[in-house]
Amino acid sequence: MRFGVNYTPSNGWFHSWLDFSATDTRRDLTAIAGLGVDHIRLMPLWPLIQPNRGVIRRKALDDVATVVDIAGDLGLDVNVDALQGHLSSFDFVPSWLESWHRRNMFTDPAVVGSLEDYVRALTAAVAERPNLLGITLGNEVNQFAAAPHPTPHPVTPSGAAEWLRRLTAAARAEAPPGALVTHAMYDAAWYDDTQPFEPRHAVDHGDATITHSWVFNGAAQAYGGLGRGSTRHAEYLCRLAAAWHVRPDRPVWLQEVGAPTNVVDDGPLFLEETMRHVAAVDGLYGITWWCSHDVGRELLDFPELEYDLGLFTSDGQIKPTGRRFAEMIARLKAGEVPVADTVLTLVLDDTVYGHRAAxxxxxxxxxxxxDAAGDGPGPRITLASHS
Incomplete structure (x- = not known):
């Protein structure tokens, strides 16, 4: 099992890509490596790399490659995301897709062709780095496809599948052997029957099934931030994702999970319980915590919880949640946290409309x-259609 963090730069958050500092990056990544992790997830801002549909900035690609190199110096592998996309309540979409130039990012042929160019260029820029873990097409790009996004880019399920097929192929065209090519969806894909990006898309495209677990999605409201329904949500979501697999050896990667302070009042305890339970999931590829550093208070208009999600403060001080994360990594690697096999199975009826909401x-x-999980590992989940 791999352990990592989603890297949020301490100085200027992701806006730091505007005036990239290798010195600041090395300082941040040195602290991250000290947690005992083996990888980071890196998210450059798409509009800064492709500010015009016909322009892919070489300097911006070089900055991304420099971060990968710095991480390699510190023993860290790097997964690079492409379409950012959506980060911490803000959308980062280039001007050539908005207002006077609004076109559908999923269905407009010219746009999709330009996205393929971008994904190929970004992948090629880091393909020769020996510490490249993989390429993810983007961060929760499915949130652009439907409500509650205020100005969605509508797409059908078949259109979403074709979009994923083309962009996955673009990444694979440049990715080296062994590098993961993946895509990431927020949990509406699993829980909302109106979301055009569906569970089958998660397992039909890419080399691993990606899950992002956030308990402000209703789990904490129903069970309390530290209740079993919250501390076991990441495990449940990973098992639900695995239920859709056609290949039993396909890995599940918990690529985002965090302790949102609007519903969780003890971050270290939430982290420990979440990691202890999710570690029991069969074939779990890794746990990548959100996020490395807090958003600095000089940056305005973020939801309050975004200012306190880091394992480090914005001035680089490790927080209690960061210490607990390092402790849990060491304990899990040493086998000090017992992981028992589950023997129970629950069947989800996916043959009727409404099964995602159900x-x-x-x-x-x-x-x-x-209830079936009790104090042990949660049941495996299977689909009625698969049985």
Whole structure:
């Protein structure tokens, strides 16, 4: 099992890509490496690299490659995301897709062709780095496809599949052997029947199934931030994702999980319980915590919880959650946290419309899963259509 963090630069957050500092990056990554992690997830801002549909900035690609090199010096592998996309409540979409130039990012042929160019260029810029873990197409890009996004880019499920097929192929065209090519969706894909990006898309495209677990999605409201329904949500979501697999050896990667302070009042305890439970998931590829550093208070208009999600403060001081993360990594690597095999199975009826909502954290299926889990590992989940 791999352990990592989503890297949020301490000085200027992701806006730091505007005036990239290798010195600041090395300081941040040195602290991150000290936690005992083996990788980071890196998120350059898409509009800064491709500010015009026909322009992909070489200097911006070089900055990304420099971060990968610095990480390699410190023993860290790097997964690079492409379409940012959406980060911490802010959208970063280039001007050639908005207002007077608004076009659908999923269905406009010219736009999709330009996205392929961008993904190929970004992948090629880091392809020769020996510490490249992989390429993810973007961060929760499916949130652009439907409500509650205020100005969505509508797409059908078949259109979403074709978009993923083309961009995955673009990344694979430049990625070296062994590098993961993945895509990441927020949990509406699993819990919202109106979301055009579906669970089958998560398992049909890319080399691993990606999950992002956030308990402000209803779990904490129903069970409390430290209740079993919250501390076990990441495990449940990973098992739900695995239920859709056609290949039993396909890995699941918990690529985002964090302790949001708007619903969790003890971050270290939430982290420990979450990691202890999710570690029992069969074939779990890794746990990548959100995030490395807090958002600095000089940056305005973020939701309050975003200012306190880091393992380090914005001035680089390790927080109690960061210390607990390092402790849990060491304990899990040493086998000090027992991981028992699960023997129970629950069947989700995916043959009827509404099955995604029925699997949500406030619904009876999840309550039944928690009851069956007791104090041990949660049941495996299978689909009625698969059985």
């Amino acid at each position: 699997a949500g954290p406030r619904r009876e299926f999840y309550r039944a899963w928690l």
